[in-house]
Amino acid sequence: MSEEVTYADLKFQDSSKTENIQEFNKFGRKVYITSKTDMEKLKKLQNFKEELQRNVSLQLMHNMNSSEKIRNLSITLQEIATKLCHELYIKKSEHKCKPCPKRWMWHEDSCYLQLTQWETWQKSDEICSNYNASLLKIKNKSVLNFIKLRNLYHYWLGLSPSKDHTSYKKLDETIISSDWFTRNTNDLNDWIYCGYIHDQYVSYTECTDRKNIICEKLANSVKIESILMSEVPEE
Structure with missing residues (x-):
């Protein structure tokens, strides 16, 4: 229930x-x-x-x-x-x-320093390193045309030293070159050859010879505030 x-x-x-x-x-x-x-x-x-x-x-x-x-x-x-x-x-x-330090030339996204002092290739490479830079490398037509306008004679290039003596070639051919310097090289002797600019050509000589120096490094970004405080150029 x-x-x-x-x-x-x-x-x-x-x-x-x-x-x-x-x-x-x-x-x-x-x-x-x-x-x-x-x-x-x-x-x-x-x-x-x-x-x-x-x-x-x-x-x-x-x-x-x-x-x-x-x-x-x-x-x-x-x-x-x-x-x-x-x-x-x-x-x-x-x-x-x-965006480049004083005395450095500015082109696109890089800075270039031209030094008229005669040094060996190895010493020149060290000097550029002290600027947090490297010896000049020409890897595109824009840089090629920029360098041609400088009319450079006897300036070391950032090409890898070679045991073989290479005959000169046109500067234009360096764009497609695979010989650009990518590694450290110590104790270069008289039997090692390095490339340098001679007007419109690249020539080779013993790395212990002395040539002028041109360094390159990446440019900083342009600071917008520095533009805002500047006078605008006329058309």
């Missing part, structure tokens, strides 16, 4: 207000039945969570787009500053916006 009363009581309760009804399953363990009210709360929480995740995703996408725009704008500003600085550099070679 008691079981029937319990069933009747449960049946006529308002299911929307029932809180955690406990029953026993066939194994004798308690089973908690979540009420309809709790289910609605859970559903609202789940919807809130999904909406929050969508908002976070949208915000992240917005931030990524903003970062990309800022990055592109920075690149554009840097390009404009570099072009403007180059115009100022043409008018005044030691302009404060120049």
